[in-house]
Structure formats: structure tokens, C-alpha cells
Amino acid sequence: MNFFNVIRWIVWKDLVTELRSRETISSMVFFALIVILIFSFSFSMDQQAAREVIAGIIWVAFAFTGIIGLGKSFSAELQNDCIEALQMVPESKGAIYLGKVAANFLFIFVVEILLFPMFVIFFNLDVVEEISLLLLIFFLATLGLSAVGTLFSALTVQIRAREVMLPILLLPMVVPVMIAAVEATKGALNGDPLPMYSQWLELLAIFDVIFTVVSFWMFEFVMDN
Amino acid sequence: MTSLYLRWGGMLIVAIVLTGLTYSHYQQHLATLSPSQAKAQGLNQEVRVLGMVRGGTLEGNVEGGDATFALVEKDSTISVRYHGPPPDNLRELKTLVLIGKWNASDNIFEARDIGLVTNYGFVVGAYLIGLIPLAIFLFAMSRRVGLLYEEIKTSKLYQEE
Amino acid sequence: MTAIACQAISKSYGHYEVLHDISLTIQEGECFSLFGPNGAGKTTLLKILATLQRPSEGRYEILGLDGLKEKETIRANMMFLAHGAYLYDDLNAKENLAFALALRGQTPTDRDMKLALDRVGIGAFAEMKIRNYSAGMKKRLALAKAMLAKPKVLLLDEPFTALDTAGTEIMREYIRERLSENGAVLMSTHDHDKARPITSRAGMLNQGMLKEISLEALKSDELF
Amino acid sequence: MIIHRVIRKVQRFQGWFGGGAALCIIAGLYIGLIGSPPDYYQGEVVRIMYVHVPLAHTSLFAYIVLSIGSMWYLWKRDPIVDNMCHAVAAIGAIFTTLALATGMIWGKPTWNTWWTWDARLTSYTIMLMILIGYLMLRTFIDDSEKEARYAAVLAILGLVDLPIIHFSVEWWRTLHQPQSISMRGVSISSGILIPLMCMSIGMSLLFSYMLMVRTQLLYLDRLLHAKKGRLMSQFHMSKTDP
The missing domain is CATH 2.40.50.140 (Nucleic acid-binding proteins)
Structure with missing residues (x-):
């Protein structure tokens, strides 16, 4: 079916261009490294203090890095006006949305995986037991971030002042993701029993489902007149 | 436009009367x-x-x-x-x-x-901050609507379509 | 059969009306050339007909399909060669062709692509990244895309800019081929010398208003 | 279209809305400031409630109107509905700002703090941010059709998001500040209820009146500019055409 073909080709295109240019992932990683550095200067911490604030630092860094990646996702479509070609695809625009979400999710998730060891090293974290849970949290939160972010990326790329408007519109919307991700990460890093913070994982999952569906539907109006 | 200013003048008088009443009430009962x-x-x-x-x-x-x-x-x-x-x-x-x-x-x-100790300041502050911006906003909008009507009429742009 | 029919289309950007009350009918097998100075609204009209923008007022039909409701079917049968070539800098020519056609639901064979690239004269650069292409080569590649897509309705925005003499001839040859296969072509241009040989009807768009002009008037230069 | 008929019919009663709002608010102010007794616990400060709570309710109402209007717009693509949405967003932003400001003034004497990360305050703040983002977004787009479409998408997304934000902040708050601050002792007695009702009805009427005035304002603005634009292009045409 052409719907799934479109999804596949969009993902293929984003991955191939990224593998060749390495623009998005490398800029995201370096930006995040700088954020980590600045944070570690701003709070000189022992291990106990680190446990209190590290979850917040991780997610602030991931959110801003994610915004960089999401912004690039559609501003790359501006070269040679490619976005118009996407608008003229004779298929439901939801296919493009799903393809872009998949690609964005992949980029942000890869960057998170690359960065997390840095946090572990710089802030002396002890994570061996909770690593699978942390991965689950990263997975759910990143999915939520890219589900909303892809829509807003497509929306802001077609207006003036796009670099400013993406974070201004996106960050208030992902407040639940941020709260839930920070609380769940804090719980996992503290080694709390899962039932103490499983509600946050549920919240993330609910957010993901609701916003993937709503954004899928709304993307039609963003990409098509 | 005149009726607009008249209406708002009336509102202003009512507001002043209300302020006076409130002030005297508080002087009498709560000072x-x-x-x-x-x-x-x-x-x-x-x-x-x-x-x-x-x-x-x-x-x-x-x-x-x-x-x-x-x-x-x-x-x-x-x-x-x-x-x-x-x-x-x-x-x-x-x-x-x-x-x-x-x-x-x-x-x-x-x-x-x-x-209880009465905190007039907070009550007065809340009412002023709550109501005055609304009034100014509404007045500015009504005035602009009146001006737009006049502009459309005088500039002869307006014809019945 | 009528390929493009638009009735009383207007379009405003903010406070400025770009198109005013445009009505236009193009039959199959016809090539309509749209002339006019810069900023006359040619590109806006093409973008509206390409279903990229919604008119502020008025409606249009392409191949008998309502332009505001049956966009998907229209898009499958129409191609818009715009000012931007719709190419990705980091993909090579073949990948760009495959990607663009896959989004349209078409899967050209490797041989077809090779033939099309040869026909537009860039077969030697098939494996080269678009980043290193010149503007004319990009235009030729976009033309190759259109050759593979074989659309019933072809919209061209300034098709001859950036093309050399040989490229112009390939473009005209392709337009003739579409017309002979009963396709309809609407193109905007300011180069009446290059457009004249293939034009069957012409119109002048000025300050948002469209006026049809005769082919004789096209030959004399007084209009321009 | 139906909506036009409805709007025209409602518009005819615009004066009634305005007059009703003025009467209700004056009555509410009189009863609230002079005619009602002070609260047992909060004393005179309880009078802030008569202006704060109606503002807060109305701003929530404004958001609901905004999102319903946005859905309607995406469905019917009616420019007047878009004018209405634009109007309601600006009015809603003002009501939300004032609700937050009066809430802060109320918080200082009752909870002894200007600001607390209470679920309701936090979600109102985020709602205000979404509304301001909405208004900013509208200024950054030239094509009015696109502007209306994008704004509607943002409003609908915000509508879906607001309950989730509220719940997440609520959970988060119960984790960090267990019940130390709460609305204590405001029992809704008739002495409080009457001025509150008066002000609530008055504020809702005032909101409707403002909405009508502002929709009219934006509509006239659009009309005037469209006419001017058309006149301008005709003027150019007559100059360039021999």
C-alpha cells in the first residue's frame, strides 16, 4: 500500500541524508555536551546533590537538544523547496508525519544514548541495575517529544521567525512529558521501587498515544491547505 | 461616536459613585x-x-x-x-x-x-488590577470600531455588495 | 475535455490582493502561456492550481475534479515544475528520482531512470550528489522527473530560466510530447521568444488581472 | 451560512449584553464590596474572590470557545469564525493575566506568598503561555488563510494538552508540597454566593460583549484592508494599462 511506502521512503531519505551529511546528530551531540559542561560548572556537586538535580539536568539538556534536531528536520526540507513536493504528495499527509516522527525519534534517541554515558561519567552516577528502566523512560519521553515536536517543526518552518517560534510553541505543550520524565528518571536513579513512579510511565504512555493520534490528524491541516 | 463617549462617561460616573460609597462604608465600619x-x-x-x-x-x-x-x-x-x-x-x-x-x-x-486585621490594600489592589485593564481594553476596542465605521463610510470604499 | 477550469479566483496576502477575479479554461492538448512582469501573480496562480495554496475566493477544477475537495486525485495526475527543483542536496540524481516518484506512488525501473537522465543530457552525472549540480542541471533533473511521471496536467513556472539552448529544446520537445498525448500545459514565463513555438494560447497577467492575448500580438514586441 | 445568521442575530442583542454586563458587575461590586459580610477566617480579603474567581472561570470559558471555534474553522473554513477565534484569544489572554494577577494578590494575605506552584496556578500560567504563543504565531504569517489554519491547529492541540498538564502538575505537586497550602475555610455561604453569582454572570456577559466588539473590529479591519487592497491594485492597473 502506498501509505506505508511513503512512510518507508521518508524514513529512508532522512536516514540516508543524515548518514551522508551527519549534520543533525553531530550538532545535537556537541550542543548537548556544551550544555552538560555549563551545568557542571553552575552546580559544583557531590554525588548526593547530583542525585537530586541530575534528572532535571538530563531532561533540560535532552529537551533543548531535541528542539535542535526537530528544527532541522523540516528546515532541511526547505532546500530547493522540497516541502512543496511533500505537500503535493497524493497521499494522506499522515504518512509523511509518521515517517518524520520515526526519523526524528531515531535521531533524538540515538543522541540520548550517546550522551547518557557522559552524564554517568561527569556526575558519577551509578546506573547498572536501572539501565533497562531508564531506556524505557527515554523511549517513552522521546516519543512524546518527537510526536508533538514534528508537528510544530512542520508548522513553524513555514512561517517567519521560525527558530524562535518552535521552542516558544513546543515547550509549553511538552510540560507533562518533562515533568513525568524528570520524576521517573529521578525515581530510577534513586533506585526507588517501580510502583513508586510507575504512574509517570503511564502518564508518558498516555501522552504518547493521545498526541500521536491528534498530531497525525492535525498534520493534515499543517501540510495541506 | 458621541453616544460611545456618553455611555463611557456614564460608566465613569457610576464607578466614581461606587468608589465613594465603598470609601465611606469602610471609614464608617471598618476603620x-x-x-x-x-x-x-x-x-x-x-x-x-x-x-x-x-x-x-x-x-x-x-x-x-x-x-x-x-x-x-x-x-x-x-x-x-x-x-x-x-x-x-x-x-x-x-x-x-x-x-x-x-x-x-x-x-x-x-x-x-x-x-481580623483588615488588609484594605490587597482588596483595593485586586479590584483595581482586575477591572481597570478590562475597562481600558474594552473602551479602546469600542472606540476603534467606531473609528473604523467612520473610515469605511467617509472613504467611500463601502458599497453594498 | 477541459483540463483546467478556474472561476473568479482571488488571492490576498494580508492587505494586498495578488490575484483578482481570474477565470481561465484550458482544454486538453493545449499549451497556455502566462506572461507578465515580475510580481504580477504568475507564481501565485500556478501554486493555487498546483493545490499548494487555497484561493481567498473562487473555485477551480482540474480534469473535472474540484480543486478544494479532490486534491489527492488531482495531485496524482498533475505535476508542478516550480522555481525550486524539489531535490535533496545529499542524494544523487537516481535517488532523487526514485524518492520523488515513490511519493507519487510510482516505481520506475533503473532502466527507465537511466533513459530519462540520458534524454535530458545528464546521464553521466547520475551518481553525483545534487549539491554539486549547477542550476541548469537541477532544472534538467526536474524535467527528467516529469518525464517519468507522465502527468496529464503539467504546470511549469519559468521553465526556460537557467536552461541553455540545448536544454530549452529538450524542454520544448517534452512539452510537445505531452501535448501530443493529450496532456494540458500551463506555463508562466517572460521569455516569449522561447515560448512562442509551443504556445497555443497566451494570457497577460498584470497587477493580479488576467487578459487573454492573441498569438499575433505575442509576435510583436509592443506588448512587452 | 448558518453561522452568519446566528452571528447577525446575536449581534443585534449586543447592546443588551453590554448593558447586562454593566448592571450585573455594578450590582456585584456593590454587594461584594459593601453589602456582604466579611468571611470568618479570611476577613475582608475574601472580597478579592468576587473578582478573581469570575475572571478565572471566564478565561477558561474563553479557551473552550477558542478551541470550539478552531474546530469549526477547520471544518467549515469560514473567515468570520477565524476572526472570532483571533478575538477570543486576545480577550482570553487578558482575562487569564488578570486572573493570575488577582490570584497572586489574594495569595499574599491568605497563604503569605505571592506565588505557589499550585496545580491550578501552574496550568493557568501554561495556558497563558499557549495563548500568547497563539497570538505571536498569528503575527508571523502573511497569508491569512494559512494563519487561520495554523492558529486553529495550535488551539486544538492546546485544548488536548491542558487537562494533561493539569493532572501532571497536580501529581507533581502532591509529591513535593503535601497539602501544606490549600483553600481552607471558604465555605460557600449565601453571603458569598450572591455577589459571586452577580460577578460571574456579569463577567460572562462582559466577555461575550467584548468578544462581539472585537470580532466586529477584526472583521471591519479585514474588510477595510481588502477594499483598500483592491482599490490599490485597480489604481495600479489603470496606470499601467494604456
């Missing part, structure tokens, strides 16, 4: 005196006195609603005999409002009730 003013005030008039219970002077059956203490405000002090409903905020070093009469023969203030 408080300092202890020295209460002493100077006549004998038979009920007044509201604002002051702080001086530390170490509270005596008597406080829970039962019978107590004596000294009320202090800046440098003037009066002794107070409280007799009334059991108070739940009568403590030492507490600032409060006493309602009662000055008893000149015993040189003591006989309080029959305790009121």
Missing part, C-alpha cells in the same frame, strides 16, 4: 484607631482599635473568653479587658483588631469581640 486615639475618643461610642498584644501581659481564662492584657501600638499602650466569645486568635505578640468601648472610670478598654 481602626490606635490605642491613644481610642483613649481620646468619647466614652459611649463603640470603636475598633488596632494593636499588638504585648508579650507577657496576657492573663486570665483565654479559652473561655475572659482575659486581660495590654495592647500596644508604636509608643502608646492601653490595658484591655476582654469579655466575649471564645477567641481563637488571641495570643501574645499577635496583631489584632478589638471592638469595644473605652471605660474612663477604670481607665481600661472593654472589648467585646475580636476582628
Whole structure:
């Protein structure tokens, strides 16, 4: 079916261009490294203090890095006006949305995986037991971030002042993701029993489902007149 | 446009009247005196006195609603005999409002009730901040609508379509 | 059969009306050339007909399908060669062709792509990244895309800019081929010398208003 | 279209809305400031409630109107509905700002703090941010059709998000500040209820009146500019055409 073909080709295109240019992932990683550095200067911490604030630092860094990646996702479509070609695809625009979400999710998730060891090293974290849970949290939160972010990326790329408007519109919307991700990460890093913070994982999952569906539907109006 | 200004003039007059009424109401019923003013005030008039219970002077059956203490405000002090409903905020070093009469023969203030300290400032602030921007916003919009109507009429752009 | 029919289309950007009350009918097998100075609204009209923008007022039909409701079917049968070539800098020519056609639901064979690239004269650069292409080569590649797509309705925005003499001839040859296969072509251009040989009807768009002009008037230069 | 008929019919009663709003608010102010007794616990400060709570309710109502209007717009693509949405967003932003400001003034004497990360305050703040983002977004797009479409998408997304934000902040708050601050002791007695009702009805009427005025304002603005634009292009045409 052409719907799934479109999804596949969009993902293929984003991955191939990224593998060749390495623009998005490398800029995201370096930006995040700088954020980590600045944070570690701003709070000189022992291990106990680190446990209190590290979850917040991780997610602030991931959110801003994610915004960089999401912004690039559609501003790359501006070269040679490619976005118009996407608008003229004779298929439901939801296919493009799903393809872009998949690609964005992949980029942000890869960057998170690359960065997390840095946090572990710089802030002396002890994570061996909770690593699978942390991965689950990263997975759910990143999915939520890219589900909303892809829509807003497509929306802001077609207006003036796009670099400013993406974070201004996106960050208030992902407040639940941020709260839930920070609380769940804090719980996992503290080694709390899962039932103490499983509600946050549920919240993330609910957010993901609701916003993937709503954004899928709304993307039609963003990409098509 | 004239009717617009007339309407808003009427609203302004109503607002001023309401402000005056509120002001006089609060002067009459809720204004408080300092202890020295209460002493100077006549004998038979009920007044509201604002002051702080001086530390170490509270005596008597406080829970039962019978107590004596000294009320202090800046440098003037009066002794107070409280007799009334059991108070739940009568403590030492507490600032409060006493309602009662000055008893000149015993040189003591006989309080029959305790009121809360009134924070006019907050109430006034909230009403002003809540309502004035709304009024200004609405006035500006109505005025602009009137101006637009006139512009459309005078510039002969308007024809019935 | 009518390929493009638009009735009373207007379009405003903010406070400025770009197109005013445009009505236009193009039959199959016809090539309509749209002339006019810069900023006359040619590109806006093409973008509206390409279903990229919604007119502020008015409606249009392409191949008998309502342009506001049956966009998907229209898009499958129409191609818009715009000013931007719709190419990705980091993909090579073949990948760009495959991607663009896959989004349209078509899967050209490797041989077809090779043939099309040869026909537009860039077969030698098939494996080269678009980043290193010149503007004319990009235009030729976009033309190759259109050759593979074989659309019934072809919208061209300034098709001859950036093309050399040989490229112009390939473009005209392709337009003739579409017309002979009963396709309809609407193109905007300001180069009447290059457009004249293939034009069957012409119009002048000025300050948002469209006026049809005769082919004789096109030959004399007084209009321009 | 139906909506046009409805709007025209409602528009005819615009004056009634305005007059009703003025009467209700004046009555509410009189009863609230003079005619009603002070609260047992909060004293005179309870009077702030008569202006704060109606503002807060109305701003929530404004958001609901905004999102319903946005859905309607995406469905019917009616420019007047878009004018209405634009109007309601600006009015909603003002009501939300004032609700937050009066809430802060109320919080200082009752909770002894200007600001607390209470679920309701936090979600109102985020709602205000979404509304301001909405208004900013609208200024950054030239094509009015696109502007209306994108704004509607943002409003609908915000509508879906607001309950989730509220719940997440609520959970988060119960984790960090267990019940130390709460609305204590405001029992809804008739002495409070009457001025509150008066002000609530008055504020809702005022909101509707403002909405009508502002929709009219934006509509006239659009009309005037469209006419001017058309006149301008005709003027150019007559100059360039021999």
C-alpha cells in the first residue's frame, strides 16, 4: 500500500541524508555536551546533590537538544523547496508525519544514548541495575517529544521567525512529558521501587498515544491547505 | 461616536459613585484607631482599635473568653479587658483588631469581640488590577470600531455588495 | 475535455490582493502561456492550481475534479515544475528520482531512470550528489522527473530560466510530447521568444488581472 | 451560512449584553464590596474572590470557545469564525493575566506568598503561555488563510494538552508540597454566593460583549484592508494599462 511506502521512503531519505551529511546528530551531540559542561560548572556537586538535580539536568539538556534536531528536520526540507513536493504528495499527509516522527525519534534517541554515558561519567552516577528502566523512560519521553515536536517543526518552518517560534510553541505543550520524565528518571536513579513512579510511565504512555493520534490528524491541516 | 463617549462617561460616573460609597462604608465600619486615639475618643461610642498584644501581659481564662492584657501600638499602650466569645486568635505578640468601648472610670478598654486585621490594600489592589485593564481594553476596542465605521463610510470604499 | 477550469479566483496576502477575479479554461492538448512582469501573480496562480495554496475566493477544477475537495486525485495526475527543483542536496540524481516518484506512488525501473537522465543530457552525472549540480542541471533533473511521471496536467513556472539552448529544446520537445498525448500545459514565463513555438494560447497577467492575448500580438514586441 | 445568521442575530442583542454586563458587575461590586459580610477566617480579603474567581472561570470559558471555534474553522473554513477565534484569544489572554494577577494578590494575605506552584496556578500560567504563543504565531504569517489554519491547529492541540498538564502538575505537586497550602475555610455561604453569582454572570456577559466588539473590529479591519487592497491594485492597473 502506498501509505506505508511513503512512510518507508521518508524514513529512508532522512536516514540516508543524515548518514551522508551527519549534520543533525553531530550538532545535537556537541550542543548537548556544551550544555552538560555549563551545568557542571553552575552546580559544583557531590554525588548526593547530583542525585537530586541530575534528572532535571538530563531532561533540560535532552529537551533543548531535541528542539535542535526537530528544527532541522523540516528546515532541511526547505532546500530547493522540497516541502512543496511533500505537500503535493497524493497521499494522506499522515504518512509523511509518521515517517518524520520515526526519523526524528531515531535521531533524538540515538543522541540520548550517546550522551547518557557522559552524564554517568561527569556526575558519577551509578546506573547498572536501572539501565533497562531508564531506556524505557527515554523511549517513552522521546516519543512524546518527537510526536508533538514534528508537528510544530512542520508548522513553524513555514512561517517567519521560525527558530524562535518552535521552542516558544513546543515547550509549553511538552510540560507533562518533562515533568513525568524528570520524576521517573529521578525515581530510577534513586533506585526507588517501580510502583513508586510507575504512574509517570503511564502518564508518558498516555501522552504518547493521545498526541500521536491528534498530531497525525492535525498534520493534515499543517501540510495541506 | 458621541453616544460611545456618553455611555463611557456614564460608566465613569457610576464607578466614581461606587468608589465613594465603598470609601465611606469602610471609614464608617471598618476603620481602626490606635490605642491613644481610642483613649481620646468619647466614652459611649463603640470603636475598633488596632494593636499588638504585648508579650507577657496576657492573663486570665483565654479559652473561655475572659482575659486581660495590654495592647500596644508604636509608643502608646492601653490595658484591655476582654469579655466575649471564645477567641481563637488571641495570643501574645499577635496583631489584632478589638471592638469595644473605652471605660474612663477604670481607665481600661472593654472589648467585646475580636476582628481580623483588615488588609484594605490587597482588596483595593485586586479590584483595581482586575477591572481597570478590562475597562481600558474594552473602551479602546469600542472606540476603534467606531473609528473604523467612520473610515469605511467617509472613504467611500463601502458599497453594498 | 477541459483540463483546467478556474472561476473568479482571488488571492490576498494580508492587505494586498495578488490575484483578482481570474477565470481561465484550458482544454486538453493545449499549451497556455502566462506572461507578465515580475510580481504580477504568475507564481501565485500556478501554486493555487498546483493545490499548494487555497484561493481567498473562487473555485477551480482540474480534469473535472474540484480543486478544494479532490486534491489527492488531482495531485496524482498533475505535476508542478516550480522555481525550486524539489531535490535533496545529499542524494544523487537516481535517488532523487526514485524518492520523488515513490511519493507519487510510482516505481520506475533503473532502466527507465537511466533513459530519462540520458534524454535530458545528464546521464553521466547520475551518481553525483545534487549539491554539486549547477542550476541548469537541477532544472534538467526536474524535467527528467516529469518525464517519468507522465502527468496529464503539467504546470511549469519559468521553465526556460537557467536552461541553455540545448536544454530549452529538450524542454520544448517534452512539452510537445505531452501535448501530443493529450496532456494540458500551463506555463508562466517572460521569455516569449522561447515560448512562442509551443504556445497555443497566451494570457497577460498584470497587477493580479488576467487578459487573454492573441498569438499575433505575442509576435510583436509592443506588448512587452 | 448558518453561522452568519446566528452571528447577525446575536449581534443585534449586543447592546443588551453590554448593558447586562454593566448592571450585573455594578450590582456585584456593590454587594461584594459593601453589602456582604466579611468571611470568618479570611476577613475582608475574601472580597478579592468576587473578582478573581469570575475572571478565572471566564478565561477558561474563553479557551473552550477558542478551541470550539478552531474546530469549526477547520471544518467549515469560514473567515468570520477565524476572526472570532483571533478575538477570543486576545480577550482570553487578558482575562487569564488578570486572573493570575488577582490570584497572586489574594495569595499574599491568605497563604503569605505571592506565588505557589499550585496545580491550578501552574496550568493557568501554561495556558497563558499557549495563548500568547497563539497570538505571536498569528503575527508571523502573511497569508491569512494559512494563519487561520495554523492558529486553529495550535488551539486544538492546546485544548488536548491542558487537562494533561493539569493532572501532571497536580501529581507533581502532591509529591513535593503535601497539602501544606490549600483553600481552607471558604465555605460557600449565601453571603458569598450572591455577589459571586452577580460577578460571574456579569463577567460572562462582559466577555461575550467584548468578544462581539472585537470580532466586529477584526472583521471591519479585514474588510477595510481588502477594499483598500483592491482599490490599490485597480489604481495600479489603470496606470499601467494604456
